[in-house]
Amino acid sequence: MIKLVALDLDGTLLEPSGLISQPTLEQLKRINDQGVKIAIATGRPFARTLDPLRENRLYPGGTYPQLLICEERDIYELINGEYLPWEQNGAALDEELQNLFLGRRLVAQLEREAPNLEFAINNNYSQTTRGFVETYFVYPHQADQAFAFLTELTQNTGLKVTRNRRNVCLRSKNVGKGTVLKKVAAHYGLDLGEVLAVGDSNNDFEMLSSGVRAATTRNADGEIKELVSKVDGFIAQAEYSLGVGEIIKKSVS
Ligand SMILES: [Mg+2]
Structure with a gap:
């Protein structure tokens, strides 16, 4: 269940x-009425996670989602109508910041050794508040190239490369939607089989392969659909939010 x-x-x-x-x-x-907990698991920072909740009238005043996993790292819980950060968030950010210098160095190496790639880098303020370097590519195939290049460079370091379409980030190895979701499940005493996760692209890979029940929507990236099939998950016939509705209707009785 x-x-x-x-x-x-x-x-x-x-x-x-x-x-x-x-x-x-x-x-x-x-x-939600049945007592199932609903979590958002996103790469967005906290403030930008609230925007769509406001737009869809789920916040303020709503009773779900009860949890927000933001930046693939930080956990916020809905308590008396407000999303409050879990205590461990500070330590998780500190750990990423320790790897920030290395991340900058590797992106500088990418710029030097692959001068054909067209991309922007998040600014210093963003890097130091979010804890990591994020690059945005003009062309998806160049993001593929950078992903491969940086994956090679991060071998045997504390960093890993995450990819969300044209965004490529250098993140601490200890962050990721799957890692965080496992912490949340443990916090509530849940088995991974009692957790259903839905995502569509590379930054969901870790979460969908973490041992939880996996599902995806028709618009998802090919590698995600392949993964979900492989772990015997469910691929909705509908796209985007209608696909999510289809998944919940079928999987949560
Ligand atoms: Mg996505």
Whole structure:
């Protein structure tokens, strides 16, 4: 029986318009009323995670999602109507910051050795508040190249490369939606088989292969659909939020 549902936002719960479809909101309300916990698992920072919740009238004043996993690292819990950070968030950020210098150095090496690649880098303020270097590529195939290049460079370091379409990030090896989701499951005393996760792209790979029940939507990247098939998960026939509604209807009774 599923007791916790973790949903990626962009490309998954949100339509390209930023809205959540009505049938999906009804499914979320149904399982919330049954006591199933609903978590958002996103690469977005906290403030930008609240934006779509506001737009879809889930916040303020809503009773779900009860948990927000932001930056693939930080956990916020809905307590008396507000999302409050878990105490461990500070230590997780500190750990990433310790690897920031190395991340900058590797991206500088990428710029030097692959001068054909066109990309922007998040600024110093973003790096020091979020804890990591993020690059944005003009062309998806160049993001592929950079992903491969940086994956090679991060071997035997404390860093790993994560990819979300045209964004490529250098993250601490100890962060990731799957790692965090496992902490959340342990916190509530849940087995991984009682957790359902839904995502659509590379930064969901770790979460969908972490031993939880995995599902994805029709619009997902090929590698994610392959993974979900391999772990006997469910691939919705519908895209984006309608796909999420379909998954919840089928998987959470
Ligand atoms: Mg996504």
